[in-house]
Amino acid sequence: MKAFDLSGRKALVTGAARGIGAAIAQALAAAGASVVIADVMEDNGRETAQALSATGAKADFVRLDVTDEASWVAAVEATVKSLGGFDLLVNNAGVEITALVVDIEAADLRRMLDVNVVGTALGMKHAFRAMRPGGAAGKGGSIVNISSVAATIAFPGIPGYSASKSAVDRLTRVGAMEAGKLGYGVRVNCIFPGLVPTVMGQKLAADVVAAGLFPSIEEAIGAVIAQTPLGRLGEVQDMADAVVFLSSDAARFVTGVGLPVDGGMGM
Numbered sequence: 688m689k690a691f692d693l694s695g696r697k698a699l700v701t702g703a704a705r706g707i708g709a710a711i712a713q714a715l716a717a718a719g720a721s722v723v724i725a726d727v728m729e730d731n732g733r734e735t736a737q738a739l740s741a742t743g744a745k746a747d748f749v750r751l752d753v754t755d756e757a758s759w760v761a762a763v764e765a766t767v768k769s770l771g772g773f774d775l776l777v778n779n780a781g782v783e784i785t786a787l788v789v790d791i792e793a794a795d796l797r798r799m800l801d802v803n804v805v806g807t808a809l810g811m812k813h814a815f816r817a818m819r820p821g822g823a824a825g826k827g828g829s830i831v832n833i834s835s836v837a838a839t840i841a842f843p844g845i846p847g848y849s850a851s852k853s854a855v856d857r858l859t860r861v862g863a864m865e866a867g868k869l870g871y872g873v874r875v876n877c878i879f880p881g882l883v884p885t886v887m888g889q890k891l892a893a894d895v896v897a898a899g900l901f902p903s904i905e906e907a908i909g910a911v912i913a914q915t916p917l918g919r920l921g922e923v924q925d926m927a928d929a930v931v932f933l934s935s936d937a938a939r940f941v942t943g944v945g946l947p948v949d950g951g952m953g954m
Contacts, residue, residue, distance in 0.1 A: 690937035694719035697770035697824070698934070699762065701753055701810060702780030704731035706885035707833065710923035711777055711930045716744035718931050721770045725751035725762055726780070745770065753780045753806030759813045767823045774828030775934050776814040778807045778855075781833065783848045783887055785894035796847045803851035804858070807832050811862050811875065819871040827872025829934045832859050833926075834877045834945060839953035844895040852879075856945050863943030874942040876933045881921040881949030882911045888920075916951035 698715050702708040704726035712722045716739050724739075724746065726732040732748045739746035747769040751762040766773045782802045784795040811830055818828040835852040837845055856877055863875035882888050892907045901907035912918060929948045932938055947953050 691931060691935045692719055693775075693931070693935060696720040696775050696934070697723075697766065697772040698775035698777065699723045699725055699749075699766045699773060699814075700777040700779060701725045701751060701806070703777075704728040704735055706887065707880065707883060707923050707926050708777075708779040709735045710927040711779060712739065712746075714924070714927035714931050715775065715777075715934065716742065716746060718935070720775060720934075721745035722747075723762075723766045723769060724748045727752055751780075753778075753810060754801045756809060759809050763813045763817050763823070767817065772826065773814070773817050773824040774826055776810055776828070776830045777930055777934075778810040778830065778832045780806055781852075781887075783845065783891060785844050785891060785898060786847065787844060787898055788846050790898075791847060799847045799851045800854075803848070804854045807855050808858055811858065815862075815866060815871055815873060818873050819866075819869075828874075829938075830862070830873060830875045831930050831933045832875070832877035834859070834879050836879050836881045836947065836949040836953045838945075839879055839947065839949075843900050844898050845891070859945065860943045867942065874933075874938070876938070876941060876944045876946065878926060878929050878933070879945055879947045879949055879953060880926045881915065881947075881952050882908075883921040883923055883926065885923065911952070914952050915949070916954070919950065921948065921950065 700712045703712045703724040724736040736746045736748040749765045752758040817823045834855040837849040838852040859877040866873040
């Protein structure tokens with residue numbers, strides 16, 4: 688469908704070495720976009736970029752620590768130089784550290800806030816600066832932030848993660864309002880993924896069992912599925928397809944939206 692064609696678009700995807708981020712990068716490339724894989728996992732990130740290049744897509748890798756301002760400056764500069772522009776950002780990088788409220792460690796909470804909130808905010812900051820009129824790219828664009836169904840429901844064992852992903856939702860909406868009011872030409876949206884059996888998702892299932900919330904991993908996963916009207920876990924492609932939609936002209940009149948991609952779990 689022409690509205691989903693991303694030919695000529697230039698994307699930077701954070702946390703794209705594996706999991707949901709890698710699937711998003713692959714989907715953007717399949718839709719015609721050029722993609723820079725950004726991650727702290729250099730070996731995996733380069734492998735993902737090389738795999739995309741092998742399909743005929745234009746792809747590159749840049750090391751990016753999303754919590755570090757200078758790292759963002761360098762990553763955006765590298766993206767513009769490598770791809771000849773920059774008009775799509777997907778803020779996917781994130782961490783989850785399971786703990787009951789009674790067991791929260793301040794250092795773990797700060798780590799999640801630093802990556803999930805500060806990292807997303809810095810990404811928006813530097814994307815705005817590059818994409819707005821007069822910026823290094825200067826042609827507007829789209830930002831898609833990855834929040835979580837955890838921002839919309841009370842799921843035990845992940846209070847810090849839930850709080851951080853709720854903040855991503857608010858950042859998205861305020862950013863969308865500012866970008867519109869200031870004439871940046873940048874749309875800003877987010878998605879709320881349901882549980883996906885990636886490395887992070889599998890670890891979460893094991894962690895909530897260890898915290899005494901469920902007797903087994905199977906029962907933990909079963910509880911999520913039972914709470915999901917569509918009756919299954921999410922898949923990385925579900926999330927990737929939603930990001931392609933929000934990045935495309937099919938969503939040209941969509942900004943400030945949080946799109947649930949959770950099988951109805953968060954309704």
